[in-house]
Amino acid sequence: MTGFEASTDSLGVTRRGIVGLTDVSLTLAPDRVHAVLGRAGSGKSTLLTVLAGQRRPTAGSVAVDGEDPFEHPQLTRGIQLARGTGTLLREESLAASIQLMALLRPTADAALAHRLCAEFSIDPRKKPMRLSLTQRRTAAALLALASRAPLTLFDEVTAAMSAPTRMAFYAALRAEQAEHPRTIVLAAREWDESTELVEQVTVLRQNRVALSAPLTTFSALATVFSGTRLAVTELDASTPSSAVLARTSAGGRASLTVLGPVSVETALRADTLGLTRAPLAPGDLLGHLTDRRTDLSPTAVAAPATPFTPREGDR
Known part of the structure; x- marks a missing residue:
């Protein structure tokens, strides 16, 4: 399965009078690694939740693989959002979360998830609350990677990682993308080692798209x-x-x-x-x-x- 194309047209999100996104139009080409960058409150998380089908826009439109992802369970089985520790079962072992992911995501590789946990010294027999916060967030990111979802969204997942862990995560992501291409979106506040992976850069500023361009254009x-x-x-x-x-x-x-x-x-x-x-x-x-x-x-x-x-x- 190839990655999904995702796009928005004049997208706007407002909740209780608070603006999350305004007039956002962009296209995320399939099978590429995209970076969505911006300061805190710029709208990165809001954009990712809309792309994941977890939030309905109040203006404009969104399309993933040509369809609106909101309340579309068949489509969202191919979308994985890693955000904090939200994808982990709190009262069950990490292994149970891996098993559930394999049931919900037809593309998921449970063996890969276990192997990645071993490489990052995370015990899948433990419940998430028995792990450190950094380990929990890393585990959630690793499960998203192992989901092999056609659209995989990472919302600031490396923020709490140490530099060696962050570099190891990007190395695993690079290897996976080479073997199993998909559309990947990395949301972050700062520029880091992901430079070597990213092909398209979108910068959000004050809840709008300030710039969306290929990395080569961005760098110049x-x-x-x-x-x-x-x-x-x-x-x-x-x-x-x-x-x-x-x-x-x-x-x-x-x-x-x-x-x-x-x-x-x-x-x-x-x-x-x-x-x-x-x-x-x-x-x-x-x-x-x-x-x-x-x-x-x-x-x-x-x-x-x-x-x-x-x-x-x-x-």
């Missing part, structure tokens, strides 16, 4: 120009202030971080001034994109007109 959205303070100041003077994300200086050196495409004219001017160019680190870029002060108008975040190519001195 901002450029850091570095050199002498005088040269950087000269380039800064000819750069629209709305496009400047950051300015730094130390001694006689300085840098200018600019959002958006680098025009041929700007690239030539930077070369003439002896400035080096480099793409902004994804984690730093995410911080700027989720900041409401950053201008994210279509012209500001258009695909780069000139792809970043290091000059000899930049390597």
